[in-house]
Amino acid sequence: MYEGAVQDLIDELGRLPGIGPKSAQRIAFHVLSAEAADVERLAHVLTEVKSKVRFCEVCGNVSEGTRCRICLDPRRSDDVLCVVEEAKDVVAIERTREFRGKYHVLGGAINPINGIGPDNLRIRELMTRLADGEVTEVILATDPNIEGEATATYLARMLRGMGIPVSRLASGLPVGGDLEYADEITLGRAFEGRRRIDA
Amino acid sequence: MYEGAVQDLIDELGRLPGIGPKSAQRIAFHVLSAEAADVERLAHVLTEVKSKVRFCEVCGNVSEGTRCRICLDPRRSDDVLCVVEEAKDVVAIERTREFRGKYHVLGGAINPINGIGPDNLRIRELMTRLADGEVTEVILATDPNIEGEATATYLARMLRGMGIPVSRLASGLPVGGDLEYADEITLGRAFEGRRRIDA
Numbered sequence: 001m002y003e004g005a006v007q008d009l010i011d012e013l014g015r016l017p018g019i020g021p022k023s024a025q026r027i028a029f030h031v032l033s034a035e036a037a038d039v040e041r042l043a044h045v046l047t048e049v050k051s052k053v054r055f056c057e058v059c060g061n062v063s064e065g066t067r068c069r070i071c072l073d074p075r076r077s078d079d080v081l082c083v084v085e086e087a088k089d090v091v092a093i094e095r096t097r098e099f100r101g102k103y104h105v106l107g108g109a110i111n112p113i114n115g116i117g118p119d120n121l122r123i124r125e126l127m128t129r130l131a132d133g134e135v136t137e138v139i140l141a142t143d144p145n146i147e148g149e150a151t152a153t154y155l156a157r158m159l160r161g162m163g164i165p166v167s168r169l170a171s172g173l174p175v176g177g178d179l180e181y182a183d184e185i186t187l188g189r190a191f192e193g194r195r196r197i198d199a
Numbered sequence: 200m201y202e203g204a205v206q207d208l209i210d211e212l213g214r215l216p217g218i219g220p221k222s223a224q225r226i227a228f229h230v231l232s233a234e235a236a237d238v239e240r241l242a243h244v245l246t247e248v249k250s251k252v253r254f255c256e257v258c259g260n261v262s263e264g265t266r267c268r269i270c271l272d273p274r275r276s277d278d279v280l281c282v283v284e285e286a287k288d289v290v291a292i293e294r295t296r297e298f299r300g301k302y303h304v305l306g307g308a309i310n311p312i313n314g315i316g317p318d319n320l321r322i323r324e325l326m327t328r329l330a331d332g333e334v335t336e337v338i339l340a341t342d343p344n345i346e347g348e349a350t351a352t353y354l355a356r357m358l359r360g361m362g363i364p365v366s367r368l369a370s371g372l373p374v375g376g377d378l379e380y381a382d383e384i385t386l387g388r389a390f391e392g393r394r395r396i397d398a
Contacts, residue, residue, distance in 0.1 A: 001290050001293070001294070002261065002290065003252070003261065003262060003263050003267070003268060004251070004263055005244065005247050005248045005251040005252050005263060006252055006261055008244045008247070008248070009244045009245065009247075009248045012240060012241045012244050013241070015237070015241075016226050016229060016241075017225055017226060018222050018225055018226070019226075023217050026216055026217055027215050027216060027218075028248070029285070029286070029287060031245060031249070032248060032249075032252060032261060036249050038214070039245055039246065039248075039249050040246060041211060042211045042212070042214075042215075042245060043242040043245040044242075045204065045207045045208045046208065046230060046238055046241060046245075047238065047239060047242045048204050048207070048208075049204045049205060049207070049227070049230055049231060049238075050230070050231075050235050050239075052203070053204050053231060062201065062202065062205055062231065063202060064202050064203055064204060068202070069202060087228070088224060091224075094200070095200070
């Protein structure tokens with residue numbers, strides 16, 4: 001519809017996740033009227049992120065060095081290992097400031113429909129990390145959906161017999177939410193996981 | 200939250216219109232796992248669009264040359280001029296295949312709240328184009344909202360006395376829509392603009 005370069009940009013933007021044709025057009029026109037320096041900077045960070053950022057050789061988190069900031073942080077405990085699907089999940093948990101251990105990023109969840117089995121995830125690396133006996137608790141923090149639950153169940157079975165306590169993040173009502181709007185599975189989990197408060 | 204380059208990319212993406220922090224993060228992680236060649240291509244078209252694309256010196260539409268494809272097209276009539284706010288509107292009208300005249304892109308609409316007055320739009324250029332008397336009809340196709348209506352009213356007043364018939368796109372019920380869901384202003388306009396079908 002547009003002339004050469006504008007259409008090329010709309011096409012490329014439309015390949016990004018969550019960007020439909022309308023958004024792509026909107027962004028392209030924003031780029032057209034933006035300062036050249038701003039666009040230059042965006043183009044620069046796009047290529048830079050590909051050349052600079054790799055994955056931490058220990059935990060699989062995104063990192064600019066061979067090891068990530070968290071793995072290198074001496075104030076963080078090596079006793080507790082929190083297993084997550086993606087690097088995004090590390091950031092979400094870090095935001096809570098509740099966890100001072102280390103992470104292990106699987107790089108996804110078991111999803112047979114998309115052809116992702118245990119061998120496609122960093123499970124072998126997890127087993128190697130746990131082999132030296134330093135870790136005293138493993139927290140399975142995969143997503144509370146079918147794939148995440150399947151992955152947690154698989155990992156719990158793998159870890160059984162290693163003598164390391166394994167826990168799973170609690171499911172229940174989101175704080176600040178409304179009980180009547182909770183779906184029945186979440187509400188069921190909240191009942192199941194209810195805690196005594198009279199003690 | 201993230202290390203250097205990843206956070207830089209998230210920040211830059213978050214400056215684009217319609218991209219919130221969550222989308223920016225999602226796109227950044229997509230970029231991290233995408234093929235280097237694909238990211239390179241996106242970075243390339245971003246800078247290329249800035250260097251290649253300019254605005255047509257006649258109509259103000261986006262163009263890779265000094266004049267746009269539509270202005271250069273000898274099959275298009277010079278008699279009818281369609282005045283729009285943005286280059287996007289040209290594409291929308293072209294899609295209808297109803298219009299075979301030329302365009303004039305104002306570069307926005309009168310919006311006192313955002314400090315956009317008539318002098319910030321390409322109205323002087325419009326007057327110059329109309330001065331030679333070749334145009335026999337002006338269609339005001341600004342948006343059917345407050346700013347677009349104000350701009351159309353302003354232009355209609357400017358053009359009065361030039362002896363050129365001026366029309367405005369019809370307002371009414373959207374085709375394929377449902378009468379009961381139409382807002383009262385649209386429905387009011389549809390009544391106002393009703394057409395006899397018995398003749």
